[in-house]
Amino acid sequence: MTDRFSAMKLTYGEECFKAIQESKVLVIGAGGIGCEVLKNLVLAGFINIDVVDLDIIDISNLNRQFLFRMNHVGQPKALVAKDAVLQYNPLANINAYHGDVKTQQFDLEYFKKFNLVLSALDNISARRHVNRLCLSAGLPLVESGTAGYLGQVTIIKKGETECYECHPLPVPKQFPVCTIRSNPSAPIHCIVWAKMLFGKLFGGQKNGGDDDTNGITDMDNNIISGSEENGDIVRDEQLLVEKEKGYKRWVFHKVFNTDIQILAKMADLWKEKQPPSPLSLDNILDQKEIDETSKEGDQLINQLKDQKLWSFKENVEVFLDCAEKLKDQSEKENGLVWDKDDEISLSFVCSASNIRSQIFNIPMKSRFDVKSMAGNIIPAIGTTNAIISGLVLTEAIKIIGGRFNECHSTYLMKEPSSRRLLIPTSLEEPNPKCFVCNRNFITCKLNTDKVTVGKFVNEILKKSLAVNEPILTVGNDLIYEGGDQDLDKEEIAQRKKIEEKIMGQYRLVNGSQVIIEDYNQDFKVTMNIVHTNEFDEDIKKKKEEENKDQNRAKQQDEKKKEEDEKWFEIIGSTTTPSNENKKECDATNTNENGMVDDDDDFEILETPVPESLVCKTSSTASTNTTTTTNTTSLKRKYDEEDSEISDAKKQKSDS
Ligand SMILES: Nc1ncnc2c1ncn2[C@@H]1O[C@H](COP(=O)(O)OP(=O)(O)OP(=O)(O)O)[C@@H](O)[C@H]1O
Numbered sequence: 001m002t003d004r005f006s007a008m009k010l011t012y013g014e015e016c017f018k019a020i021q022e023s024k025v026l027v028i029g030a031g032g033i034g035c036e037v038l039k040n041l042v043l044a045g046f047i048n049i050d051v052v053d054l055d056i057i058d059i060s061n062l063n064r065q066f067l068f069r070m071n072h073v074g075q076p077k078a079l080v081a082k083d084a085v086l087q088y089n090p091l092a093n094i095n096a097y098h099g100d101v102k103t104q105q106f107d108l109e110y111f112k113k114f115n116l117v118l119s120a121l122d123n124i125s126a127r128r129h130v131n132r133l134c135l136s137a138g139l140p141l142v143e144s145g146t147a148g149y150l151g152q153v154t155i156i157k158k159g160e161t162e163c164y165e166c167h168p169l170p171v172p173k174q175f176p177v178c179t180i181r182s183n184p185s186a187p188i189h190c191i192v193w194a195k196m197l198f199g200k201l202f203g204g205q206k207n208g209g210d211d212d213t214n215g216i217t218d219m220d221n222n223i224i225s226g227s228e229e230n231g232d233i234v235r236d237e238q239l240l241v242e243k244e245k246g247y248k249r250w251v252f253h254k255v256f257n258t259d260i261q262i263l264a265k266m267a268d269l270w271k272e273k274q275p276p277s278p279l280s281l282d283n284i285l286d287q288k289e290i291d292e293t294s295k296e297g298d299q300l301i302n303q304l305k306d307q308k309l310w311s312f313k314e315n316v317e318v319f320l321d322c323a324e325k326l327k328d329q330s331e332k333e334n335g336l337v338w339d340k341d342d343e344i345s346l347s348f349v350c351s352a353s354n355i356r357s358q359i360f361n362i363p364m365k366s367r368f369d370v371k372s373m374a375g376n377i378i379p380a381i382g383t384t385n386a387i388i389s390g391l392v393l394t395e396a397i398k399i400i401g402g403r404f405n406e407c408h409s410t411y412l413m414k415e416p417s418s419r420r421l422l423i424p425t426s427l428e429e430p431n432p433k434c435f436v437c438n439r440n441f442i443t444c445k446l447n448t449d450k451v452t453v454g455k456f457v458n459e460i461l462k463k464s465l466a467v468n469e470p471i472l473t474v475g476n477d478l479i480y481e482g483g484d485q486d487l488d489k490e491e492i493a494q495r496k497k498i499e500e501k502i503m504g505q506y507r508l509v510n511g512s513q514v515i516i517e518d519y520n521q522d523f524k525v526t527m528n529i530v531h532t533n534e535f536d537e538d539i540k541k542k543k544e545e546e547n548k549d550q551n552r553a554k555q556q557d558e559k560k561k562e563e564d565e566k567w568f569e570i571i572g573s574t575t576t577p578s579n580e581n582k583k584e585c586d587a588t589n590t591n592e593n594g595m596v597d598d599d600d601d602f603e604i605l606e607t608p609v610p611e612s613l614v615c616k617t618s619s620t621a622s623t624n625t626t627t628t629t630n631t632t633s634l635k636r637k638y639d640e641e642d643s644e645i646s647d648a649k650k651q652k653s654d655s
């Protein structure tokens with residue numbers, strides 16, 4: 001007798017089908033790939049499925065995340081996806097969770113319930129977390145991702161294959177900080193600057209809650225040049241006048257007048273081009289056209305079609321309106337995260353970048369252009385997701401059917417190579433030097449007389465090593481506890497005090513061996529601390545050189561710049577060796593909050609991903625940026641006859 005799964009049984013055999021029905025599968029991410037994967041699993045006969053996704057459905061998801069409809073916009077992806085796939089097989093037992101896989105709810109015990117994990121994520125940080133949990137639980141993990149026409153599926157299994165962190169992860173495409181802050185020459189530089197401004201003004205606690213990065217505090221300062229010591233302070237009294245008139249005028253004056261005055265004073269920058277001219281808001285508002293277009297911001301935003309280039313005055317008007325609205329929203333929500341799909345946030349970045357472009361004689365851009373450049377959108381292609389998800393299912397069935405030795409990584413190319421679009425490669429062995437899957441020792445070189453415990457924890461352990469809730473032990477003493485879960489107020493206050501201490505004054509001295517653990521990730525690594533002054537020397541030298549020929553006004557930027565210098569090095573980490581990517585002193589990328597962040601998946605590419613290259617990618621990259629770095633030869637072991645393919649490069653990239 002035939003049933004709906006008879007084809008499956010015929011193809012894979014009764015035994016394999018039984019294993020499929022008995023297996024428990026965890027799908028992480030219900031976006032572009034996740035929707036396809038869920039549908040494939042249910043149609044193939046998988047019954048026991050958990051799905052986790054932290055997001056709600058956005059209108060922009062509907063073109064490819066086909067389980068979702070217009071009436072689902074605003075609802076949690078995981079829950080809607082569950083209901084949708086139940087229609088394919090109402091007998092399936094699906095648990096859907098609207099949550100972040102990095103939280104304690106999805107701990108090692110939770111992972112251990114499954115036979116297989118399928119990751120359909122879109123960011124490195126969550127992927128690293130899932131990688132660690134799967135290694136700890138001994139669970140096979142199918143990693144997948146797409147970027148435009150490119151895609152990849154690979155399998156990770158403890159002790160048998162390389163893990164997600166065995167090799168260096170993408171280093172984001174960066175722009176020199178000085179170009180962004182002082183000397184933009186292309187629209188993209190102004191867009192990156194505008195995103196940074198968004199983060200500074202409205203990021204609040206979501207910017208890390210660090211007062212140092214709070215642009216509003218900075219803005220209280222009306223000194224535009226000089227120093228107290230030298231007694232040559234120049235003040236911009238107008239800034240205080242504007243402050244009296246309200247927030248939006250104050251912000252406008254600070255970023256488009258005071259700051260521009262500072263830049264204009266840097267003679268060296270303007271030897272070969274026209275210096276920027278500070279803007280006067282009153283002059284702009286007095287212009288006739290403003291009266292003609294004096295509509296409320298909301299109306300204006302709605303009426304102007306995305307593709308229309310706003311006039312300069314329209315940009316100013318939109319900027320003022322959005323600044324006010326975003327400030328209110330930020331206060332209510334304790335900080336905002338920049339979201340290209342949020343009308344007001346996008347309009348703010350678009351208008352701010354256009355105003356800056358005008359100041360520096362750079363062409364302005366439409367909101368449509370800004371949206372794609374701010375996210376360097378590689379359109380997500382439903383077909384790519386479908387192909388990759390099909391491969392995810394194929395690999396899943398091999399694993400569940402006990403044919404792990406037949407698994408391989410597969411790359412989807414844009415152009416056929418020897419009439420093939422799909423390039424299978426055999427799985428790589430684990431990297432013996434990997435600090436994650438081989439628990440190799442690592443060494444951290446930094447100035448222990450200068451760096452605080454807080455900076456060490458936040459920048460090195462959390463950002464660079466992706467340890468979410470670090471617990472530090474030296475000898476037998478627990479010296480720092482990262483997570484907030486079990487701590488009371490007093491303990492949290494105590495921790496804050498510890499974070500303010502200099503490392504060297506708190507057991508983290510030259511020669512200390514510190515054990516770093518994250519119970520949630522079941523992660524453990526031993527780190528040797530090595531004190532060095534070498535990075536300070538580098539920084540000092542650079543400063544001396546710069547000071548020789550640059551105006552003193554530029555010194556105001558020094559503190560910020562110092563943060564971008566290389567100040568530590570990790571030896572032995574396979575993924576994030578140091579903040580070395582900032583070696584050229586002045587490179588930056590911004591996160592979705594607009595803040596500088598080097599462990600982030602949201603980067604801006606000046607040029608698109610070379611299409612001839614195969615990607616080790618993230619999940620769908622429709623709206624986010626994709627970056628490419630770190631190309632390593634893709635050794636084609638599976639099929640040796642094609643020399644073209646063996647030259648192909650694989651890239652780890654994320655969107
Ligand atoms: N830490 C996490 N925990 C749970 N789900 C996550 C986590 N990080 C990302 N995701 C989910 O992974 C999915 C990735 O899918 P996809 O790349 O299609 O993203 P998207 O946000 O739907 O689309 P786009 O970014 O193109 O607008 C998203 O639905 C996202 O919510």
Ligand SMILES: [Zn+2]
Pocket residue numbers: 162163164165166167430431434435436437438
């Ligand atoms: Zn590894």
